[in-house]
Amino acid sequence: MKDDKMKIEQRLQNMKKFYVKAGDMIDNLPDAIPEKTRRMLKDTILGDKDLKKLMEGIESHRPPRIFLIGRTGVGKSSLVNALCGSYVAKVSDTVSCTENANIYQCKDGDRVLMDILDTRGIAESESLDNKVSAEDALIKDINEFTPDVAILMLNCTHRDDVSSDVQFLKKLARQYAEINSIKLPIVVVINKCDEMAPTRYKTPSEYPQNKIEKINEVVQYYKGIIVRNGLKIENIISVSALIDWMTPDGMEIDVEDIANLPQYDIDNLQIAFDGRYRIEELLDILEEAILDFEAQMGLRMAARLTEVVRRIANHLNNIFAGISATIALTPIPVSDIYILLILQAVLVSLIASLSGRDISIDTAKEFIFSMGGIAGTGFAFRLIAQQASKFLNAVWPGSGSAVSSAIAGGGTAAIGKAAMSYYIDDKTMDEVKKKFEESKEESASNK
Ligand SMILES: Nc1nc2c(ncn2[C@@H]2O[C@H](COP(=O)(O)OP(=O)(O)O)[C@@H](O)[C@H]2O)c(=O)[nH]1
Ligand SMILES: [Mg+2]
Known part of the structure; x- marks a missing residue:
């Protein structure tokens, strides 16, 4: 790996x-x-035409720009690692746009794999007073970032009221389309499926039927909210971004403690347990949702070089x-x-x-x-x-x-x-x- x-x-x-x-x-x-x-x-x-096209993809690709929105702890950072299949530290200093958003680059050595705009979502804004202006500032930041795709991350284990984030995305998508003359593709990702009961099944291939059914109920629940709010999305998928990491010498480590490791260990983290569920499918969905050829190829190079x-x-x-x-x-x-x-x-x-x-x-x-x-x-x-x-x-x-x-x-x-x-x-x-x-x-x- x-x-x-x-x-x-x-x-x-x-x-x-x-x-x-x-x-x-x-x-x-x-x-x-x-x-x-x-x-x-x-x-x-x-x-050969097909070969040429593949070669062109290698030649001309750029890191995809991904806008992640979701509450703190829903697994946004984990998803980025899960997509790349490795622990991609945020190497660049985070650029704080507003109090709610920051931009960083995921890197592999000197190579930029993805540009990420990360936000906690509007629901977590401090006060209602602030909300309106915070929203406008955020929309301005996002439009400057010009994401190739927006990912709304939700939690499978509790059914949150996510209407405010859905409304926010709706407003954003409308403005984005006006400014950029193309639509903003939105993909909804419901994370932490592994934590659905029965929670002891963490290996995706071993998820029992009742677990899968419960996951699907949550998907339907969120789908209902999105449809009722009139937000157009490309797709909705339930996943698990769960990866347990270990140092090269085999010490398992909590995600929270990774930052305290020696740099060598951070650079050489290995997968101790791979609990990723439907991440490959999510990659398919993202690739399809991203309209720009070079960004699409960039996603492939970052996640699917093999x-x-x-x-x-x-x-x-x-x-x-x-x-x-x-x-x-x-x-x-x-x-x-x-x-x-x-x-x-x-x-x-x-x-x-x-x-x-x-x-x-x-x-x-x-x-x-x-x-x-x-x-x-x-x-x-x-x-x-x-x-x-x-x-x-x-x-x-x-x-x-x-x-x-x-x-x-x-x-x-x-x-x-x-x-x-x-x-x-x-x-x-x-x-x-x-x-x-x-x-x-x-x-x-x-x-
Ligand atoms: N069990 C499980 N834990 C997860 C999953 N995704 C993230 N986590 C954990 O949830 C916590 C918050 O994740 P993080 O990626 O930092 O969330 P963020 O605040 O949205 O960036 C961390 O302890 C992760 O290890 C998942 O799919 N399953
Ligand atoms: Mg994070």
Whole structure:
């Protein structure tokens, strides 16, 4: 987890370099690869629209600006950590706008993950007299912040009267739309679901039916208030932001005490217990609610980098499997099998680079050989090619004296999936081999 976190910046840099790397690799393929195949590789990979869009997202994203409104203790700070999957301290000094609001940045190293405007909500304003002017001042602050999305946080464990906050948001949304000519998307998040009875079930997958039903009743209750007040929202969801943290040496620590820890411990906090409930769904909802492409991508980069990587890798895998199948439309004679091997090695190497690792084509070949239980060390590639029958039989039994289109496509896809589970999901070699066998069987049964 922590390892994951530290590598975000490096991984993004690697992914940005991906196109350059892919181009270079194709340019430097051994002469034995026909010009036609090279061109197909280049055109298909570098010209792919979906891949381009994903790359664009990496290139041009900005931290999403999130406006959080909810009473003290409802879990606003915890939600930010839950969304990021790590303890993201507020590094920047909080800028106090009004007595009720402050702005801070969540950071991972030097990288800003999110800009947050945090407010206790209008219900907590001191006096009624103050309320009207405080409200106007707050609306001014929020409009200056121009949030991409507003999150109203409510508490699942007691049914508060939240009408004043709902009315406030309604007024805010109207002004926001007038000033910015786009609507302010509002998402309602009902937190602390884990504390609903029976409270002993904290692990989301173990929530019993009666707990879920009680949670849903609260959702209906709040929904009623929102509808009666005429506030338009994008969505409403019940969640738990519960995460217990521990120091790198395994000491569990109360959230309240985190600030007292040595800085090293704060920077390296780990998840001791993950009680997060429906946070992935909330991320989907937020991504959908945020209208700005760059902010949407920013949210993804902050919260779901591994998913982004997996998506790109999957897409690459399909492209390479397609190319492999195409070049084998005329069955590839065993003596030319290295064309396929090189293609697969390029695929493995690109997948590794997405995971933040820089591996050579030779290392990629080693990886492929090991899938067939063959140690490739020291073999010249040509030599391996001469042994291709043996290799093929180990990797794809029954491929015979020539490689058909289906075998080539399925085989490449299986190698790609194996590379993903090794380099992206950090599985052990044994697990990867198992995965490889499964993928092979899958593709065999699809033939
Ligand atoms: N059980 C449980 N506790 C939570 C949850 N979210 C926050 N808390 C706890 O509630 C307290 C207040 O949370 P905090 O994020 O500081 O609330 P904020 O004042 O809205 O920022 C802290 O002790 C958190 O650990 C949750 O989903 N479940
Ligand atoms: Mg807070």
